[in-house]
Amino acid sequence: MESWLVIFCICLALGSIIGFMAGLLGIGGGLIAVPALLYFLPNVGVPFEHLPHVAIATSLAAIILTSLSSALAHNKRGNIPWGLFKPMLPGFVVGAICSGFVSKLIDASNLQQAFAFFVVLMALQMAFPIKPSANESMPKAAFLFIAAAVIALIAGLMGIGGGVLLVPFLTWCGLQMRNAVGFAAATGLLIALFGSIGYSLAGWNLTALPQGTFGFIYVPALVGIVITSMLTAPLGAKAATKWPTALLKKIFAGFLAIVGLKLMLT
Template sequence: MEDYYVLILALAATGALAGLIAGLFGIGGGIVMVPAMYYVFGALGYEGDRVMHVAVGTSLAVIIATSLRSVSAHAKKGAVDFDVLKQWVPFIVIGTLIGTVVADYIPSRGLTGLFGGMALLLSLQFFFGRPSWTLAEEMPGGLPRILLGNTIGVLSALMGIGGGVMGVTLMTLCGKTIHRAVATAAGFGVAIGIPGALGFIVNGWGSNEVPFSLGYVNMPGFALLAGSAFFVAPLGAKLAHSLPEKNLKRFFAIGLAIVGVMLVREAILGA
């Protein structure tokens, strides 16, 4: 019973941190929630071959709540590009569903290593990326849109993230302002979270890696993380306007790189 209290406190703290990060940098918080849950579950003795899957699946469920709140707030300010959402969401959903199936065939160590490697790449984006960088004047269409949409969905499902970082990067490179990109990427999060969470529930049905889970989605974790993030995210958004964003992003990039190295090392050494 004492372990459950520790789990509750640890998950609530993780949700608060994820909400703070989401508010500060305009991302869904999955990049924080997944490694935090993975280490919390491990510290409490849950070390099965699908623990990383539970962390990823639970994160996707939380992203539904946080992204819905975010996109609703942005929509009231007229910042969401609904044309982009209509054109990209179907391919992102398809990619997400593919990702949930693929994830079930990847062992926990493989998923851990993938997350760590992508975290290292994303840390480079946070450290070196600039909103002023552009490659095109508008979002791609045709086959590039299908492939990029599928890729965002697959990688987001495998990592348990909302697609905010990848979506914002893509849109700013294609001529969207940073505010427009952040607002619209929140819609990507909804398109990823719903099919992603359902896919992890279905594909993980019968698994009992962590108590009180539906498939690979831990229900107490979902409630605690979503609740904490919901209330703390506005604080992060407020701090974003009063703290030096450049330095904050660099500190976050360094922390993300450290987590990435730790996860890659654990995946390789199996420790």
Template sequence: MGAGFLGLDPGLILILLAMGCFGGFSAGLLGIGGGMVLVPFMTMIFTARGFAPHLVVHMAIATSLATILFTSMSSMRAHHRHGAVLWRVARLLAPGIVIGSLIGPWIGKQMNTAMLSLFFAAFVAFSATQILLNKRPGGGRDLPGTPGMLAAGGVVGLLSGFLGAGGGFVSIPFMTWCRIPIHNAVATSAALGFPIALAGTAANIYYGWGEPDLPPGALGFIWLPGLALIVVASMTVAPLGAKLAHRLPVVKLKRIFAGIFYLLAAYMLWKAVSGSFN
């Protein structure tokens, strides 16, 4: 292996940068989290690099979640400047989110890699279908009281910590169902990405600490070289995706992205059932 940046060969550096660009662009353009893109591709990369098979999906999910620590801050600032973040709602959801985000990685650690890959494949396929159908839940009721918000936040955090995603796939439908306008729901979900990522990243470092088969450059379940390159690329390209969202035929692009996500879901399903992680 060459002695390139962060000890990586130039080819792998370009792949990681391209992956970060694709994840950032899709997040900016469609408002989806990068986890759907990053986890399958990182699983491919970690497998190709010879990481321990029983750790590749755990590390892919953990590294994906860690990227949200950085990308959520720029997104949150942008939405806050437009006055779209409902901080009262965020404060009510945040305690449950932190608790759930600590528990989600623990649940993932108890699962073998094939089962975790199977769950992730189902998540990506479901999310791709939602993108394709473009259905928004109608207003159903007002926001619940403090116990209900704690429980809702717990579900968002648990699924996010478990799957390495930012939580928007759950929090946005919940808030719009509670009669919050969609632009406020998206902005508030962006603000919630930071506590999700902070708690989930801390949990993944703790739960992965001392694992005997971790590769060089790992901090718990997080692979730092990949994290650094993906963050740089995704934070650079995400604003471009957001800008082009108002100029490009997003409906047609959603169909293309949904097709890509179905292929990624099929890859994770194949990895789960083929015995590749044994």
């Protein structure tokens, strides 16, 4: 069997897990997808010096459709404060597009270490959530622009939608949680879209990448993840109403911590 077809089938299974866990625990798929892709992508000829870049770019591209469905659902419920887009949208676009080019400047081992450290931090946040106290007034437009650019840049470098960073920031700005989550869902789509464009352009002329790549994005893995994650996310959301999600989050946080530490030592 062709190696790309093997990866495609593996990513079908991976996508089903990502979708279900995203619906169940409200986590970004990148925290699952990137470590798995780091393990499997060498089998299709992705060289080590580009391995983290391809894994992160592919994860980011997979977020586009999942973020779209989430954003539409929040918009239907009136949870998205559209007025915030005026000061923050330019920052999201700039930070997301730059992420692909910035990642290209970072050595593969350093990028993997940075992702591993980020995973451990997210595990700690999931197990022991920090709830910042709300600010009395919304920051000025210039501050919101800079914050959006930084959040989008970090999200793009880590292959995530940015909700884990944006929601605490917006609640600190005084936004209600439902509006913060709704806005993060909508902007996660933009970060993933423009971040994917940045990664595609940054890896466009590289000859060392295998067939099936679109810039840094490995298409067979992307398609496999998207197909099943879109199907299983509603199942996870349904299970969240019946399962003990608080306990499951702590268990999953422990798993993430182990994965992050293992990546650090690799």
